[in-house]
Amino acid sequence: MIRLQFLWAILWMVFPASLIGQDSSNQSPWKRTGSPETYIHQIELRDSRGQVISPDDPSGLQPDMAATCAPCHDVQSASGGLHGGQGTDGPNGEPWFLIDSRSGSRWPFHSRSWPGFLSTKDLGLTQDDLRKSHGSFDPGGSHSISGQNSDCLICHLSGEYQFEKRDRLIRQGKTELAPFVAAGLIDSSGKMPSHRYDTSAKVTLNLKADAGPSACLHCHSVKPAGFAESRPNWTHAEDVHLAAGMSCVDCHRSGIDHHIVRGKDGESHPSGVSVESLSCRGCHLPAGEVVMHSAPRPEHRGLPPFHIESMTCTACHSGSHPDQQGHKIWTSRAHQLGIAKQGRSSTDAPAIYSDIIAKDDQNRWAPHYQAWPEGWIRIADGDQPATAIPPSDLRTPLRRILRVRSHLLEKISSTTESPDKAERSLSAFLGQLDPPAALVTAGQAWEKAPGDLLKPIDPTLDQALAKPVDWKIGHPVRPAAMSLGINGCSDCHSTESAWPMLNSHPNPFIPITSANAGVHTKNNPDNDHPTFDSNLWNFWKVLFSGRDLAKFYFGGCAFLALLASLNMLFRSWDRSGS
Incomplete structure (x- = not known):
């Protein structure tokens, strides 16, 4: 009996303890102040x-x-x-x-x-x-x-x-x-x-x-390349949100998990929480809801609705100033902004071009940055696609064939006496590589041609590695007073307008002087864009220049037709009355 009472006593002590343990397990072990004030x-x-x-x-x-x-x-x-x-x-x-001066490689990559x-x-x-x-x-x-x-x-x-x-x-x-x-x-x-x-x-x-x-700007800055060569840095307008006193994380929010909101239309957040209100449209154009934090609701007076449906907000409000479309830019990660360096130049690799108009994942036209890969590839063979040659695999052959130890372009640079030295050097180098290889530059893959020159590879072969890469522009965001369309439809719809720029046209990193190759240095001309009919667009721009005159003309015709109709109506009444 005593043993049974002792057992009950033990259970009585353990049971409440187990309840306490269950309750505490639901509490976070991490510390929080619960206050918006900064915790020192x-x-x-x-x-x-x-x-x-x-x-x-x-x-x-x-x-x-x-x-x-x-x-x-x-x-x-x-x-x-x-x-x-x-x-x-x-x-x-x-x-x-990847910028490798020894091989001349400039490859975009990501995990x-x-x-x-x-x-x-x-x-x-x-x-x-x-x-x-x-x-x-x-x-x-x-x-x-x-x-x-x-x-x-x-x-x-x-x-x-x-x-x-x-x-x-x-x-x-x-x-x-x-x-x-x-x-x-x-x-x-x-x-x-x-x-x-x-x-x-x-x-x-x-x-x-x-x-x-x-x-944030340690890693996410963007600057016009060579700003000192064109106009002073202080003339470049700041992002309208930063100028208004906002911070990056006002839109690009996250919890402790650091799933930072990208702020794109239709974004699906890993947490399952709706983040639509943290996009441009969700903040400024909410369907039937009040705008976020007194954000201005745009009126878009006179703008046909299909512009809003088929274009992103950034198409008119982000990126470089309209007169700077297609210019090169520097980014923190690509050009090491924030680190003191002498001799920065707009020719520094990699070449990244701004405000290239392309379709986004929502099938809307949006401004993009664009960069072109450069380097060496194994030519596609049968079912095997073309592959990039890692710069580390090129060090020995470059040193053995061209005596390159640190900088390819400096070693083979052309001279006045030998203007095609670089092309001949690279052609000779390609001739000794096995399996067959090609040089990718300016949107084209080049192979050895007779006479130690270069020629474009067979266009039926895989050239995916020569195509540009694009990513959407988010910032800087310009205010309405600096947006496309502030001067009227002619900002885009006129023969003088450069909008839209559908492709940048980089030069090859060496002069390619082959007579049969020079025409290929501009890849993918605008009239061959896969999703944009440039011929129709250019025809429309010409017609658009007479849009106001056409309004008066057709309006006048309609008015005269109305007068004629009324005249006929009155005359018919007179005849019926008589």
Whole structure:
């Protein structure tokens, strides 16, 4: 009997404890303030084992970002999401570019399976290669292209992050230290400056969920290429949303999972939450709903509705100024903006052209950036498609055949005495490659021709690798006063208008002087565009110039016809009355 009572006593103590355990398991272990106010972080740095590091610790422990943030934040979830390389591919975004001066290769690639983009495997790139060449502009994550761990500070530390220090450390192979050095938490030797820490080894950081546009612009800036060559930088208008005091994350939002909203029409968010209100149309043209946050609702007076149905908002409101269509631009990732560099030029690779009009994934006309791949390919053979030759595979033959050690174009550059030296050199190089190869440049694949010249390869062969890659323009957004159409229909519908520009026309990276090849240096002329009838469009532009006159003419004809009809009606009444 005593044993039975003892058993009941044990069960009585365990049962409530189990209930408490179930209740607590439903509570998040992560800390939240519940307030919109910025929480001033006072934290210790921790090594990969979670051990606190002190400035006067002689052991030389190195800080770890995940372990430092883990006591309060779900770092596993935060390291993923669309920003960390996870999630569905969706429509094309900006590619990474492999720029290899030794082989002259300039290939667009990405870890996502986007049409026209090569993969890291196609180009033989290792994680170490990617960290050194692209790691500075990759914030890291569980599926990041460089394989780096997440750098929380680059996005969330307001005004104190030195991007150039990050770049220098990553190029030295010190990727784990780079965030802490860039934030001034340790020096480049790994020592902690004692003046930054209090007596309990804590440092005060102004970390924010939204650290402002400058945090995003480290990796997402776009500038007109060679702005100093054309007009001063200060004459370029700022994005209308930033000028109004908005921040990037007002539209490009996410939770701790970092599934950042891209802001595209018809976007499907991995969370299942509707994000339509965070697109241009959802914010400014909501169907039967109030616009978001007092956003202006456009009137579009005189604009036929089919423009709204068949074109994106960005077709008129985004990208370069209308008189700059088709000009080259620089981007942070492709041209390392934000890193001090002398001698920037509009000829710097890769060549990216702005405001190329193409259909998007919603079958609407939209402005795109466009870039053309350049490099070396194995020519298609039977059922085997053409494949890119990784630059690493070209080093030995380039050194053996052309004596190229660092820069192909400098080695083979033509001279006044020998204007076709470059073409002959590359033709000779192609002649010694096995299996047969071709050079891709200016939207065309070239192979060896008789007489050490180059000729276009058979047009029936696979040339997909020579085609341009496109991705939609989102920013900068121009206000109505600077949009297409502000001067009336003639902004687009006139013989003087350059709109739409359907393809850019790059030059080959070497002069190709072959008499039978020169006509091919402009690929895909506008009148051969697969989804746009340029001949009909140009005919319509000519007719449109007389649109106002036609209105008066046909209006006058209608008025005269009305008078004639009334006259006949009155005369018929007179006859019937008589």
